Amino acid sequence: MELQSASPAETEVVAARLASELVLGDVVTVSGDLGAGKTTFVRGACRALGVTAPVTSPTYTIGHRYQGEPDVSHLDLYRFTAVSQAEWGDLEPYFENAVVFVEWPEAAAGGLPAVRAAVRLEHVDEQTRRIVIEGDVTFAHGADPGLRHGD
Ligand code: ADP
Ligand code: MG
Secondary structure (H helix, E strand, C coil): CEEEECCHHHHHHHHHHHHCCCCCCCEEEEECCCCCCHHHHHHHHHHHCCCCCCCCCCCCCCEEEECCCCEEEEEECCCCCCCCHHHHHHHHHHHCCEEEEEECHHHHHHHCCCCCEEEEEEECCCCCEEEEEEECCCCCCCCCCCCEECC
16 A cells, blocks of 8 residues: 655654554565655654664664564664675574564565565655555554545
8 A cells, every 4th residue: 555654753653553463573674765764664663562762773783673562673784785694694583573674675685584564665755755565464544634645
């Protein structure tokens, strides 16, 4: 499905709705250009899953793991062109007993566990983003006045 978000707060609300459908072991990819709102989206999901720690971009580390209900892993594969066997070894613990969000999933190619939902964020203008969500989620979208559904 496709939505438009007019602010970072709205993007967080969309993410929170998705998060409410996730269960332990689910993997969600989050794609989009720099500044599209990937980390903002993950932050909203984390808040909905009970994470109180600051959620920041893990661009300069492989990932973060946050305590929540359940725990949330936040991977950022920006630095990778491909993920080697050894690197998968380092990544594996992030997939254990957690819900996992993966920014820049392209580098993982087919290496990721089954993906529950794929989120793509696109710039529309400075404050507006198109959010496309694909996957096995119903994403019950009620009558949020702030959220306009795309075509
Ligand atoms: P990414 O992780 O994709 O590089 P970030 O989430 O770190 O992106 O940054 C997105 C930037 O865009 C933030 O500065 C945020 O305030 C801004 N922004 C403006 N409008 C939106 C929106 N509708 N949704 C998400 N972020 C937005
Ligand atoms: Mg980011």
